[in-house]
Amino acid sequence: MGLFGRKNHMPVEGRTVLITGASEGMGRSAAMQLAAKGAHVILVSRNVGRLEEALAAVKAAAASPATQRFTYISADVSEPNYAAAVLAEAIAWNGGRSPDIVWCVAGMSTPLLWTDDAAMSAARRNMDVNYFGSAEMARAILREWLSPENSTGPKSEPKHLVFTASVLALFAIVGYGPYTPSKWALRGLADTLAMEVNLYPDNPVKVHVVYPATITSPGLERENQTKPAITLELEKDEPPETPETVARRAIAGLERGEYFVAVSFLGNLMRCGVMGGSQRNSWVFDTLLGWFVPVIYFFVLRIMNGQVRGWAKLHGHPGKSAKTT
Numbered sequence: 218m219g220l221f222g223r224k225n226h227m228p229v230e231g232r233t234v235l236i237t238g239a240s241e242g243m244g245r246s247a248a249m250q251l252a253a254k255g256a257h258v259i260l261v262s263r264n265v266g267r268l269e270e271a272l273a274a275v276k277a278a279a280a281s282p283a284t285q286r287f288t289y290i291s292a293d294v295s296e297p298n299y300a301a302a303v304l305a306e307a308i309a310w311n312g313g314r315s316p317d318i319v320w321c322v323a324g325m326s327t328p329l330l331w332t333d334d335a336a337m338s339a340a341r342r343n344m345d346v347n348y349f350g351s352a353e354m355a356r357a358i359l360r361e362w363l364s365p366e367n368s369t370g371p372k373s374e375p376k377h378l379v380f381t382a383s384v385l386a387l388f389a390i391v392g393y394g395p396y397t398p399s400k401w402a403l404r405g406l407a408d409t410l411a412m413e414v415n416l417y418p419d420n421p422v423k424v425h426v427v428y429p430a431t432i433t434s435p436g437l438e439r440e441n442q443t444k445p446a447i448t449l450e451l452e453k454d455e456p457p458e459t460p461e462t463v464a465r466r467a468i469a470g471l472e473r474g475e476y477f478v479a480v481s482f483l484g485n486l487m488r489c490g491v492m493g494g495s496q497r498n499s500w501v502f503d504t505l506l507g508w509f510v511p512v513i514y515f516f517v518l519r520i521m522n523g524q525v526r527g528w529a530k531l532h533g534h535p536g537k538s539a540k541t542t
């Protein structure tokens with residue numbers, strides 16, 4: 218039980234969490250915050266230097282440094298079949314037990330106009346990292362968690378599989394063509410798996426998707442190098458948040474037991490606007506809020522499309538390979 222008697226749906230104390238994309242940005246902050254709540258943490262990303270540095274920060278944030286354990290594994294999530302080897306290493310380190318929580322944070326973004334020369338190769342790269350990087354990890358960990366020899370019984374504490382999408386998977390804007398579909402794809406996989414895990418009542422698993430808006434991370438600096446100016450202009454409507462804030466709100470949503478975790482007010486509006494056949498956090502709240510969203514979109518879409526047309530009028534044809542500055 219947490220504050221005011223509310224149940225914590227994702228206790229982490231003494232449990233092992235594996236986080237991909239844990240060396241920078243939101244993944245690093247999430248790793249530190251989960252360590253501060255008593256979790257053992259396995260950090261996964263490519264660059265060993267940054268992993269070493271992040272590992273030190275995570276250790277320093279631990280609730281009980283004498284008993285908690287931390288390690289890192291260097292791997293490229295865009296490599297086909299990377300996940301089984303990463304998990305084997307994680308399980309060996311964890312005394313033969315699989316991690317209890319797996320959070321796929323590793324991601325990248327290459328914003329470009331769709332007519333840009335580089336858009337297609339960027340789209341494939343974004344799909345490889347953001348979608349397949351998470352899909353492969355999901356498959357590897359579910360094969361562990363859901364196997365008959367790993368049955369823990371219907372009343373046992375559930376395992377958690379967390380994907381990281383973006384509010385762009387709820388509301389798409391110009392300039393993110395190479396990126397947005399990879400995050401929509403994650404949502405499709407998550408809905409599928411959230412139903413599929415019901416086949417295994419003796420192996421409880423909860424699936425979640427986190428939908429951040431702009432995070433002031435090293436990744437944001439990288440993506441801003443190719444971001445069309447009109448995209449920068451439109452996304453100003455949702456203010457950026459620090460990796461610490463986004464991680465804290467994401468973890469709070471997971472602790473509340475939410476399936477789709479939005480981390481801002483607008484994010485929650487966008488979430489309730491697209492629920493379709495997805496599981497609800499709260500049928501009453503999500504439905505009531507969802508009724509208002511079309512009214513808001515009536516105005517938002519008129520304004521935004523007007524902004525885009527206004528841009529074209531002011532700056533002319535964007536050109537073939539164009540950062541539209």
Ligand SMILES: NC(=O)C1=CN([C@@H]2O[C@H](COP(=O)(O)OP(=O)(O)OC[C@H]3O[C@@H](n4cnc5c(N)ncnc54)[C@H](OP(=O)(O)O)[C@@H]3O)[C@@H](O)[C@H]2O)C=CC1
Pocket residue numbers: 237238239240241242243244261262263264265267292293294295322323324325326346347381382383384428429430431432433434435436437460
């Ligand atoms: N920044 C933003 O505005 C938003 C980001 N998001 C999403 O949130 C998540 C976190 O974003 P952010 O905080 O910006 O992250 P960053 O881009 O700052 O950090 C990305 C992390 O992922 C790792 N990573 C990147 N590519 C790979 C790869 N191929 N294999 C393994 N690890 C990889 C990086 O380490 P290394 O390079 O060493 O591998 C690093 O640890 C991502 O999924 C992102 O798409 C969602 C909404 C907004």
Ligand SMILES: CCCCCCCCCCCCCCCC(=O)[C@@H](N)CO
Pocket residue numbers: 325326383384385388390396429430431432437440451452454455483486487490510513514517
């Ligand atoms: C009903 C509610 C209406 C809402 C109005 C919409 C405002 C537009 C917000 C767009 C924000 C885009 C953030 C991109 C984050 C991201 O994923 C990239 N930085 C890639 O990393």
